[in-house]
Amino acid sequence: MEIYLVGGAVRDKLLNYPSKDRDYVVVGSSVDEMLQQGFEQVGKDFPVFLHPDTKAEYALARTERKIGGGYKGFEVHASPEVTLKEDLQRRDLTINAMAQRADELIDPYGGKVDLEARILRHVSPHFTEDPLRILRVARFAARYAHLGFSVAPETMKLMQEMVSSGELALLTAERVWQEISRSLGEQSPDIFFEVLRQCDALAVILPELDVLFGVPQPAKHHPEIDTGIHTMMVLRQAAKLSDSAVVRFAALVHDLGKGLTKADNWPSHHGHEEMGLTALKKMATRLRIPNEFVDLAEKVMKYHTHCHRAFELKAETLLKVLEALGAFRQPQKLTSFLLACEADARGRKGFENKDYPQADWIKQAYFAANEVDPKEFVKRGLVGKKIGDAIHKRRLEVIQQLKHARAD
Numbered sequence: 155m156e157i158y159l160v161g162g163a164v165r166d167k168l169l170n171y172p173s174k175d176r177d178y179v180v181v182g183s184s185v186d187e188m189l190q191q192g193f194e195q196v197g198k199d200f201p202v203f204l205h206p207d208t209k210a211e212y213a214l215a216r217t218e219r220k221i222g223g224g225y226k227g228f229e230v231h232a233s234p235e236v237t238l239k240e241d242l243q244r245r246d247l248t249i250n251a252m253a254q255r256a257d258e259l260i261d262p263y264g265g266k267v268d269l270e271a272r273i274l275r276h277v278s279p280h281f282t283e284d285p286l287r288i289l290r291v292a293r294f295a296a297r298y299a300h301l302g303f304s305v306a307p308e309t310m311k312l313m314q315e316m317v318s319s320g321e322l323a324l325l326t327a328e329r330v331w332q333e334i335s336r337s338l339g340e341q342s343p344d345i346f347f348e349v350l351r352q353c354d355a356l357a358v359i360l361p362e363l364d365v366l367f368g369v370p371q372p373a374k375h376h377p378e379i380d381t382g383i384h385t386m387m388v389l390r391q392a393a394k395l396s397d398s399a400v401v402r403f404a405a406l407v408h409d410l411g412k413g414l415t416k417a418d419n420w421p422s423h424h425g426h427e428e429m430g431l432t433a434l435k436k437m438a439t440r441l442r443i444p445n446e447f448v449d450l451a452e453k454v455m456k457y458h459t460h461c462h463r464a465f466e467l468k469a470e471t472l473l474k475v476l477e478a479l480g481a482f483r484q485p486q487k488l489t490s491f492l493l494a495c496e497a498d499a500r501g502r503k504g505f506e507n508k509d510y511p512q513a514d515w516i517k518q519a520y521f522a523a524n525e526v527d528p529k530e531f532v533k534r535g536l537v538g539k540k541i542g543d544a545i546h547k548r549r550l551e552v553i554q555q556l557k558h559a560r561a562d
Contacts, residue, residue: 155180155181155182155183155187156180156181156182156238156255157178157179157180157181157212157255158178158179158181158238158253158254158255158260159176159177159178159253159254159255160177160178160179160241160242160252160253160254161175161177161245161250161252162175162177162250163175163176163177164252164253164254164259165249165250165252165265165269167254168252168266168269169269169298169301171298171301176210176211177210177211177212177213178210178211178212178213179212179213179214179215179238179241179253180212180213180214180215181215181234181236181237181238181241182215182234183214183234184214184233184234185201185214185232188201188203188212188214191206192206193205193206193212194206196211197213200213200214200216200230200232201213201214201216201232202214214232214233214236215232215236215237215238215240215241216230216231216232216236216241216244217230217231217236217240217241217243217244218230218231218244218280218283219231238253238260239262242260242262242263242277243262243263243277243278243280244277244280245277246276246277246281246284246287246290246291247265247268247274247275247276247277247291247294248263248264248265248268248273248275248276248277249265249268249269249274249275250265250277251263251265251277252265252266263277263278268306272298272301272302272303272304273303273304273305273306274291274294274295274298274303274304274305274306274309275306275308275309276306276308276309276312281309281312282312282315282316282319285316285321285322285324285325286325286329286333288313288316288317288322288350288353288355289325289329289330289333289334289337289350289355289359290333291305291309291313291349292333292337292345292346292347292349292350292355293333293336293337293340293346295345295346295349296337296340296341296342296343296344296345296346296349297340297341297342299341299342299345300341300342305349305352310352310353313353313355314353314354316353317353317354317355317358318354322355322358322359323358327440327441327442328442330359330441331441331442331443334346334359334360334441335399335403335447338399338402338403338406339397339399339402341393342390342393343389343393343402343406344386344387344389344390344393347360347363347386347389347406348386351364351367360437362407362410362413362433362434362436362437363382363385363406363407363410364382365413366381366382366385366409366410366412366413367380367381367382367383368380368381368382369381369382369412369413369420370420370421371384371412371421371423372421372422373421375502376502376503377502377503377504378502378503379421381409381412381413384409384501384502385406385408385409385501387501387502387503387506388405388406388408388409388497388498388500388501389402389405389406389497389501390501391405391496391497391498391500391501391506392404392405392406392493392494392497392501394497395493395496395497396490396493396497398490398493399447400446400447400450400490401450401490401493401494401497403443403447403450403451404447404450404451404453404454404455404490404491404494405454405494405497405498405501407430407433407434407437407451407455408430408451408454408455408458408494408498409426409430409455409498410429410430410433410434410437410455411423411425411426411427411428411429411430411431411433411455412426412430413433414426414429414430414432414433415429427455427456427457427458427459428456430455431452431455431456434448434451434452434455450487450490450491450494453478453479453487453491454491454494454495454498456478457475457478457479457491458494458495458498460475461475461491461492461495461512461513461516462495462498462499462512463512464512464515464516465511465512465515469550469553469554469556469557470550472516472519472553473519473523473546473549473550473553475516476488476516476519476520476523477546479491481520481524482520482523482524485520485524488516488517488520492513492516492517495510495512495513496510496513499512515560518556519553519556522552522553522556523549523552523553525552526545526548526549526552528541528545531544531545
């Protein structure tokens with residue numbers, strides 16, 4: 155039995171990049187031998203075990219043979235006869251197909267050279283057998299873009315051919331959303347969507363997003379013109395402002411409605427806020443997006459233009475927005491909303507470093523209105539709906555006073 159550290163841990167160690175993963179491959183062993191040594195088997199599709207003490211994952215060396223469609227259509231063969239080189243060959247990228255034992259690096263497919271050249275390159279033609287790899291490559295591109303990594307031209311061409319074959323449609327909603335949500339947490343999440351667009355996968359995975367490219371906006375407010383380019387700029391700004399995947403997703407989809415407005419009216423997009431809700435609902439249903447993501451995205455989509463015009467809003471409208479956001483029950487929702495709106499304002503050519511005083515004004519109005527104490531109205535003997543009405547009225551008065559003070 156020979157044990158090797160493989161995959162991400164080896165890659166990130168060579169990159170001097172932080173990594174939590176420590177996966178091992180076991181060569182020359184069997185299921186029975188692993189169980190005898192105290193390992194706990196957890197793999198259903200292939201033999202994967204947890205170490206009895208560290209709980210790290212150990213997988214028997216294996217080969218795979220394509221027998222059906224999708225990422226599950228594989229016949230797995232694990233036995234003591236499978237070599238380390240054979241096991242590494244089934245992996246997606248050369249930088250993920252390296253192994254290490256003590257100080258010895260095993261690199262049969264040139265992963266170290268590609269790592270140094272900052273290239274994401276497929277290991278073998280077997281790459282085409284798993285459509286999920288298209289999304290994985292895009293996610294790795296998003297993770298390492300700031301280090302100068304890019305997808306090899308021949309790998310991009312292969313990905314385009316895979317998209318043309320129609321196999322992407324065989325991926326389950328859960329796996330697609332898992333890759334999207336993980337990519338939103340990477341350092342350059344916009345690169346994930348850019349890579350998918352380059353290989354034509356974005357139109358299949360997220361058609362609501364893909365259609366935004368080429369849609370013009372008023373140059374006065376959007377010097378970058380193109381809605382798709384604006385969307386990527388907004389996502390970049392969101393990544394700078396927040397680590398939250400929920401905030402970043404809301405920023406990503408905030409302008410989906412601009413893909414539904416009539417071309418005759420372009421570059422104007424009147425009513426795009428409400429129109430986008432339809433596209434978001436369709437996307438959320440198809441990909442089974444968690445409610446937490448959808449909830450904030452809906453609010454940002456519906457009220458982001460209100461936020462941008464915060465200084466012009468009547469006190470009644472401002473209070474209505476705060477109530478619709480659920481700010482008085484969950485203040486974090488207001489914080490997330492404002493971050494996504496600030497990303498939208500900065501995600502424009504020439505506006506990247508502009509201040510966004512609207513956020514401070516809305517926070518000021520919220521803090522003042524939130525000081526209204528419901529106990530005051532209970533003491534007066536009000537009950538039920540009358541308490542809520544009284545609170546609303548007093549909050550409105552507070553915000554109006556604040557506006558008058560600001561005007562003076």
